Amino acid sequence: MTTPAGVAERLTSLVGALRAHGIRIGTGETVDAARAVEALGLADRELLREGLAATLLHGPGGRQVFDPVFDLYFPRGVGRPEERAAGRDDLRDRLAAALAADDQVLLGRLAVEAVDGFGGYGSAPESDGWSSYQTLERLRPQTLLARVRDDVRGRGGGEGFADRLLEDEIRRRIETFRALVAAEARRRVAERRGRDEIARRAVAPTVDQVEFLFAGKARLAELRRTVQPLARKLATRLAARRRRASRGAIDLRRTLRGSLSTGGVPMKPVLRRRRPVRPELVLLCDVSGSVSGFSDFTMLLVQALHDQFSKVRVFAFVNRIDEVTGLLRHGTADPEGLSARIQAEATLTGWHGSSDYGMALGEFAERHGDAVGPRTTVFVLGDARTNMSDPNLPAVRQIAERARRVYWLNPEQRSRWGTGDSAAPAYAELVEMHECRTVRQLSVLVGRLLPV
Amino acid sequence: MFTSVDDVSARLAETGYLASPAVATTVFLADRLGKPLLVEGPAGVGKTELAKAVAEVAGARLVRLQCYEGVDESRALYEWNHAKQLLRISAGRDETWDETRTDIFSEEFLLTRPLLTAIRGDEPKVLLIDETDKADVEVEGLLLEVLSDFQVTVPELGTITATRRPFVVLTSNASRELSEALRRRCLFLHIGFPEEELERRIVRLKVPGLDEALARSVVRVVGALRAMDLRKVPSVAETIDWARTLLALGADTLDETVVRATLGVLLKHQDDVLKATAKLDLDAL
Numbered sequence: 001m002t003t004p005a006g007v008a009e010r011l012t013s014l015v016g017a018l019r020a021h022g023i024r025i026g027t028g029e030t031v032d033a034a035r036a037v038e039a040l041g042l043a044d045r046e047l048l049r050e051g052l053a054a055t056l057l058h059g060p061g062g063r064q065v066f067d068p069v070f071d072l073y074f075p076r077g078v079g080r081p082e083e084r085a086a087g088r089d090d091l092r093d094r095l096a097a098a099l100a101a102d103d104q105v106l107l108g109r110l111a112v113e114a115v116d117g118f119g120g121y122g123s124a125p126e127s128d129g130w131s132s133y134q135t136l137e138r139l140r141p142q143t144l145l146a147r148v149r150d151d152v153r154g155r156g157g158g159e160g161f162a163d164r165l166l167e168d169e170i171r172r173r174i175e176t177f178r179a180l181v182a183a184e185a186r187r188r189v190a191e192r193r194g195r196d197e198i199a200r201r202a203v204a205p206t207v208d209q210v211e212f213l214f215a216g217k218a219r220l221a222e223l224r225r226t227v228q229p230l231a232r233k234l235a236t237r238l239a240a241r242r243r244r245a246s247r248g249a250i251d252l253r254r255t256l257r258g259s260l261s262t263g264g265v266p267m268k269p270v271l272r273r274r275r276p277v278r279p280e281l282v283l284l285c286d287v288s289g290s291v292s293g294f295s296d297f298t299m300l301l302v303q304a305l306h307d308q309f310s311k312v313r314v315f316a317f318v319n320r321i322d323e324v325t326g327l328l329r330h331g332t333a334d335p336e337g338l339s340a341r342i343q344a345e346a347t348l349t350g351w352h353g354s355s356d357y358g359m360a361l362g363e364f365a366e367r368h369g370d371a372v373g374p375r376t377t378v379f380v381l382g383d384a385r386t387n388m389s390d391p392n393l394p395a396v397r398q399i400a401e402r403a404r405r406v407y408w409l410n411p412e413q414r415s416r417w418g419t420g421d422s423a424a425p426a427y428a429e430l431v432e433m434h435e436c437r438t439v440r441q442l443s444v445l446v447g448r449l450l451p452v
Numbered sequence: 453m454f455t456s457v458d459d460v461s462a463r464l465a466e467t468g469y470l471a472s473p474a475v476a477t478t479v480f481l482a483d484r485l486g487k488p489l490l491v492e493g494p495a496g497v498g499k500t501e502l503a504k505a506v507a508e509v510a511g512a513r514l515v516r517l518q519c520y521e522g523v524d525e526s527r528a529l530y531e532w533n534h535a536k537q538l539l540r541i542s543a544g545r546d547e548t549w550d551e552t553r554t555d556i557f558s559e560e561f562l563l564t565r566p567l568l569t570a571i572r573g574d575e576p577k578v579l580l581i582d583e584t585d586k587a588d589v590e591v592e593g594l595l596l597e598v599l600s601d602f603q604v605t606v607p608e609l610g611t612i613t614a615t616r617r618p619f620v621v622l623t624s625n626a627s628r629e630l631s632e633a634l635r636r637r638c639l640f641l642h643i644g645f646p647e648e649e650l651e652r653r654i655v656r657l658k659v660p661g662l663d664e665a666l667a668r669s670v671v672r673v674v675g676a677l678r679a680m681d682l683r684k685v686p687s688v689a690e691t692i693d694w695a696r697t698l699l700a701l702g703a704d705t706l707d708e709t710v711v712r713a714t715l716g717v718l719l720k721h722q723d724d725v726l727k728a729t730a731k732l733d734l735d736a737l
Contacts, residue, residue, distance in 0.1 A: 036481050
């Protein structure tokens, strides 16, 4: 290897940071990455980025973590920019021009200047730092929209049909700028606090490792986009399991019966035939505020998988229960509005608005008991926090007796089950309860637990 | 094969494949490091085209293995030509068994399938394993030996090792998660939708009759559609189809009527068409 000494060290710490985010990278890949550095040279940063991504990552999911981490270990520049930003208005003028021209390189340089000029806070060496939030608050790039639009139109760039797309395009460019500012602020902080720590803390995890309970709005929207591909993947997995299951076990009775013609020696094993029935699925979803992100996602996922089952029925509850199968079927075209529509059109609450598992499960057993039969698998989705009311264990026992299987998916950390008003341990004694905090866990569970 | 990343872009461009920097870099590295290239991405962004373009640039023969559910060793690797072996046996009646046996298991009776074809012989080859995700997990195990050591073991003939390593491209639509072991042997490349400027160049290259301003509008509209939350977003292939459609219709600018009439070229679901119509204000007439 003829890579410069510092590079090897930097590369291994980059790999370390990526591993800390749960991306699996072996030594072999690290060596490949070093060979890639050797082949590509260090002159072009973007080439280096692509080269390292190609050698270190194995799937599309890691890219989101890789890019910010790469920016930290192979920064665009070091220290502060040569020229100081002249002033807020001057910077805004130049930003507007760059946005109008859609000049990526210039935007990057402006982000550096902006953080340097407006992002610094604190004066003592221990407590100072750089904030992208503060930079963007002072600079307010979103308010440039009208100006940039008029500028582009004024120069004749906005004629014809495509003109109506202009505003959205500018909005996307502004988003790019905001991301650039965030990356730059992270880099400046990293110079101060140590790169490894920032790489570990300030880089968002990959989307399939985000916890449902703590995911923000943007993250949930991102999650929803993964529903269709995930459903396709799970469907293939289910189909494979079904194929394997249909080979079946040996049917002893018919094997022995067949062996009579060969003098009692079982020459030909007869396999048990399986009736081709598609299983039924019933979902009971807690859609109260605390866990609605999790329920929404799972409902959409199951709806996307509906052709794998003969019947899927979905019930939503807060403290009363109502069927939402129909809403869901129409809801796939507009997943963002789903929870709002469920809240508006289904009767989910009685006298108060907080969730009550006992009431809801009791009502289900009483009113919709016929939805559950010997072929039905029931999934209960929720955190089992009953707000101190009666968990109504007999109702759960009744459902469990009638159904083929009952599974409970709990989006809470296992160590928190049973703390406060959680009735999780009591329910877990009656039905199989699984921790399901992230999409990764969910897809493993769904692939394993769904009946075939 | 290539001297630099720019060299890759330039030579691929000569064959009519415009590569983004990410694509060019990864192809360059795959060539340098001698590793297979695993290409993922949505349908219609040119994954298979990339392999064809590389083959053309290198003046290599393209060997293609199309994967499907149930593809197996005898389809992917090699097979003995049973019918011919039987004929040989019945032709040589008065031979001893030993003579016959050494004869019928020789090259003459071997039917080589893509994987074996790719590693035999001295001419340069590009091996394209298309839609790897459609194949069963067992086939992946088969690929591991071939891709890491470039050798195939035929019990009757011994191990055949590649004298000249083929350039290997695997494509996948990610309908199934490929195994970690296979991924680790490959360089990973995700081809997404191209940047606006690159897509414009692609459209201009593939549909030469289209004028610059219209190409620009076409790409902008497609970009806006991709930003919407659609069931199936239009891919590069659809952009080109649309540009061809517009050219055939003789439209020289975009307007509501033309877009509404031709939206079906871009969008393949009724839900998507409705949503796009609403968001693009096509109803406002």
